[in-house]
Amino acid sequence: MSAIPDRSMANAFLPGRGHLSPENEALVARRARVLGPAYRLMYETPLHLVRGEGVWLYDETGRAFLDAYNNVASLGHCHPRVVEAIRAQAGVLATNTRYLHTTILDCAERLVARFPAPLSQVMFACTGSEANDLALRIAKAHTGGTGVVVTEHAYHGITEAVAAFSPSLGAAVPLGPHVRTVPAPDRTRAAPGEVGAAFRADVEAAIADLRRHGIAPAALVVDTMFTSDGILPGPAGFLRGAAEAIRAAGGLFVADEVQPGFGRTGEAMWGFQRHGVVPDMVTLGKPMGNGQPISAVVMRPDVVERFGREARYFNTFGGNAVSCAAALAVLEAIEAEALQANALRTGRHLLERVAAVCAPHEAVGEVRGAGLFVAVEFVADRADGAPDAARAARVVNAMRERGVLISISGRHHNSLKIRPPLVFSRADAELLAGVLAEALQATA
Known part of the structure; x- marks a missing residue:
């Protein structure tokens, strides 16, 4: 069996450590070839998936796995409303933005209606990476700068430009000379009332370093739940000072809502709304089409004016009619099925149950979350907070073996990343908590 070990990727499959059936061993070899x-x-023993429905994924043997990780299918797998919208539109017309068509306009109007009034224009792409790439181009055109500030373990995408400010991709993917990183706004580094001030000071220091090297700032780009940094939800409001700092320096505040957006936090449709700040641009991705490739940049008209005047934007599949129909169906489902309210209600129960299960275990340093976004941080020593990545990995794989799928997050790969679909129920939360309790005991 041929595969390349990767100890830089959290929760990666390492050959020789899993227990593969002959059929799956052959599939791994085919992949390598x-x-x-x-x-x-992912996982010590990779999954061979053949079907999905709601919160469940099924492997080749018919075994069901509770999916508490996959936010691509934000409404759950194969949501009937989205499946039907894709089928119906694909049977009529699938074309691009160089022709007049109402579906893209319906989608755009429905989308911007869910944003604060200043964010009134939208441009479509296919992936979150493309959306962040486009946002950077717009920011550079608007500000005349090139400098980008991100957090130390951020992930924003895989294009060459965006990978250059995605430090979580690892040391083998170098950061650009125009990029500065700042520590994530972690409550362990500052008292709750000082998190915002500390984060602002770090951003101001990064801006000063850019200027010292002759680089004008273009943007501060943050995932508003700091997902790759370990899921850092609070205290709500701490982003305001950092946004003020980048604007005072002539740059733009870009909120990456690929993971926090579309009601996941429960408290608001978008993660930035928890902080009482309106970004200059917002990028959207994975959950927008429930698996159909569509993404977007939502922005103030004045921000995109120069870019639109001096350059033309075209993306063959960005904003195609089928993807826009899927995105419309996602927005309709969130409203019709009250999924934001469910994220708040079920998320609170999930957080309470996870915290209760973890309370007896000294290895758990903190449980935190907002809505259907929960992190469990493992430490080797509570006194000094030394991270325990090995324990986190063991728990993730123990839960996978027991039929519940989650993964890992954080700079030190020591936080469980629990991020279920918006249709997750109270019963699903109970099942997850019970399996987590078993996994904690089995890996003690």
């Missing part, structure tokens, strides 16, 4: 060396598989 035909897909090349850059792809990675």
Whole structure:
């Protein structure tokens, strides 16, 4: 069996450590032959999935797994409303933005109606990476700067430009000379009332360093739940000072809502709304089409004016009619099925149950979350907070073996990343908490 070990990727498959059936061992070998060396598989024993429905994924043997990780299918797998919207539109017309068509306009109007009034224009792409790439181009055109500030373990995408400010991709993917990183706004580094001031000071220091090297700032880009940094939800409001700092320096505040957006936090449709700040641009991705490739940049008209005047934007599949129909169906489902309210209600119960299960375990340093976004941080020593990545990995794989799928987050790979679909129920939360309790005991 040929595969490349990757100890830089949290929760990666390492050959020789899992227990693969002959059929799946052959699939791993086929992947290595035909897909090349850059792809990675998750879990010590990779999953061979053949079907999904709601919060459930099914492997080749018919075994069901509770999916508490996959936010691509934000409404759950194969949501009937989205499936039907895609089927119906694909049977009529699938075309691009160089022709007049009402579906893209319906989608755009429905989308911007869910944003604060200043954010009134939208441009479509296919992926979150493309959206962040486009946002950077717009920011550079608007500000005349090139400097970008991000957090130390951020992930914003895989295009060459965006990978250059995605430090979580690892040391083998170098950051750009125009990029500065700042520590994530972690409550362990500052008292709750000082998190915002500390984060603002770090951003101001990064801006000063850019200027010292002759680089004008273009943007501060943050995932508003700091998902890759370990899921850092609070205290709500701490982003305001950092946004003020980048604007005072002539740059823009870009909120990456690929993971926090579309009601996941429960408290608001978008993660930035928890902080009482209106970004200059917002980028959207994975959950927008429930798996259909569509993403977007939502912005103030004045921000995109120069870019639109001096350059033309075209993306063959960005904003195609089928993807826009899927995105419309997602927005309709969130409203019709009250999924934001469910994220708040079920998320609170999930956080309470996870915290209760973790309370007896000294290895758990903190449980935190907002809505259907929960992190469990493992430490080797509560006194000094030393991270325990090995324990986190063991728990993730113990839960996978027991039929519940989560993963890992954080700079030190020591936080469980629990991020279920918006249709997650109270019963699903109970099941997850019970399996987590078993996994904690089994890995003690």
